[in-house]
Amino acid sequence: MLILIEIQSRKKTRVEHQGFNREHHHHFDKARYVIDSAARVAVVGHLRPDADAIGSITAVVHALRYLGKRARGFIGQAQEIPRNLLTIPGATDIELTAELPPVDLIIVVDCGSLDRTGALADAIAQSSRTLVIDHHASNPGFGTLNIIQPEAESTTVILADLFKTLGVPLDRTLAHCLYAGVLTDTGSFRWGTPQMHLLAAQLMKTGLDTRRIAEELLDGNSVKDLRMMGSVLSGVTLEQIGELGVAYLIADRDTVYGHSSAAVESLADFVRVVDDADIGVVFKETSPGRWAVSLRSSHIDVSRIATQLGGGGHVPAAGYTTSGKTDTIVAELKNVLDDISLEK
Numbered sequence: 354m355l356i357l358i359e360i361q362s363r364k365k366t367r368v369e370h371q372g373f374n375r376e377h378h379h380h381f382d383k384a385r386y387v388i389d390s391a392a393r394v395a396v397v398g399h400l401r402p403d404a405d406a407i408g409s410i411t412a413v414v415h416a417l418r419y420l421g422k423r424a425r426g427f428i429g430q431a432q433e434i435p436r437n438l439l440t441i442p443g444a445t446d447i448e449l450t451a452e453l454p455p456v457d458l459i460i461v462v463d464c465g466s467l468d469r470t471g472a473l474a475d476a477i478a479q480s481s482r483t484l485v486i487d488h489h490a491s492n493p494g495f496g497t498l499n500i501i502q503p504e505a506e507s508t509t510v511i512l513a514d515l516f517k518t519l520g521v522p523l524d525r526t527l528a529h530c531l532y533a534g535v536l537t538d539t540g541s542f543r544w545g546t547p548q549m550h551l552l553a554a555q556l557m558k559t560g561l562d563t564r565r566i567a568e569e570l571l572d573g574n575s576v577k578d579l580r581m582m583g584s585v586l587s588g589v590t591l592e593q594i595g596e597l598g599v600a601y602l603i604a605d606r607d608t609v610y611g612h613s614s615a616a617v618e619s620l621a622d623f624v625r626v627v628d629d630a631d632i633g634v635v636f637k638e639t640s641p642g643r644w645a646v647s648l649r650s651s652h653i654d655v656s657r658i659a660t661q662l663g664g665g666g667h668v669p670a671a672g673y674t675t676s677g678k679t680d681t682i683v684a685e686l687k688n689v690l691d692d693i694s695l696e697k
């Protein structure tokens with residue numbers, strides 16, 4: 354039986370990690386060395402990118418160019434980047450590809466595992482110079498050098514620190530990229546540490562229009578999208594599965610096709626905290642019979658559940674992909690949830 358760890362235990366982890374700082378900076382020094390010795394760098398983020406993935410790619414590309422490097426950003430998928438994420442400066446230059454050009458170094462950001470780099474996974478596995486920068490606790494450290502800080506709210510939080518070591522000044526463009534990651538990976542600053550607010554303050558001081566950024570990344574919806582959301586939300590189901598209350602939404606292909614991915618992704622925010630539910634779930638049919646599933650919770654570790662289903666993520670937000678008919682995929686999740694005990 355899988356025992357879930359309560360979110361409160363993160364506080365303890367945080368304290369334990371303070372002793373890690375020296376080691377982090379040791380890794381930063383090594384990172385500086387590998388970056389210094391590279392002239393051409395490829396920067397790769399994860400499949401189905403979110404704002405932390407895009408903001409991390411664009412921030413690293415921007416910083417490397419300041420340092421006089423030839424840097425380009427890549428994602429290993431053919432599917433276009435969602436329009437709202439293209440507002441992040443430099444995002445429109447990210448190349449969607451299955452091949453990398455010859456480079457001296459590959460920097461992989463915000464990817465918890467190699468397979469999340471999609472079509473670029475083989476190229477990355479074969480490279481002898483890869484620097485992985487990430488905040489997924491489950492990251493096995495698949496780079497030749499790894500900076501993995503599970504206590505960081507977003508990958509961009511780690512980057513803000515790294516750029517200090519590298520002597521890259523914080524301008525408004527860089528701040529915009531970093532802010533995009535920290536804003537969205539903290540559920541709009543709902544969870545995180547005091548450092549998160551200190552960083553946000555520092556970023557805002559460059560003159561960022563944070564209201565506009567939030568509108569672009571999170572709040573903008575068309576009337577058509579609102580109707581789609583209403584239709585999905587009206588089908589919300591609350592069920593007791595084993596010891597867990599589960600609120601779930603089915604966003605099937607017929608309902609979501611042609612709608613903005615920002616609107617579809619925002620559905621998860623509505624089921625994160627529902628009365629009598631411990632977990633919120635959104636099943637999103639991304640292509641016929643293929644589903645991306647989002648898991649959310651305010652008090653139990655959903656990354657453990659996602660991992661059991663071949664995915665991953667963080668304590669409050671995780672996901673996995675699966676395929677099949679609606680009934681089958683719901684049953685598959687219920688099967689896993691049935692075995693989980695809610696340790697209070």
Ligand code: AMP
Nearest residue numbers: 647648664665666667670671672673674
């Ligand atoms: P999402 O529900 O798509 O917003 O994803 C929430 C978090 O779960 C992401 O930040 C990722 O860390 C993780 N995640 C989502 N889908 C997957 C997947 N298929 N494999 C591994 N991790 C995932």
Ligand code: MN
Nearest residue numbers: 403405406463
């Ligand atoms: Mn991400």
Ligand code: MN
Nearest residue numbers: 405463508538
């Ligand atoms: Mn992230």
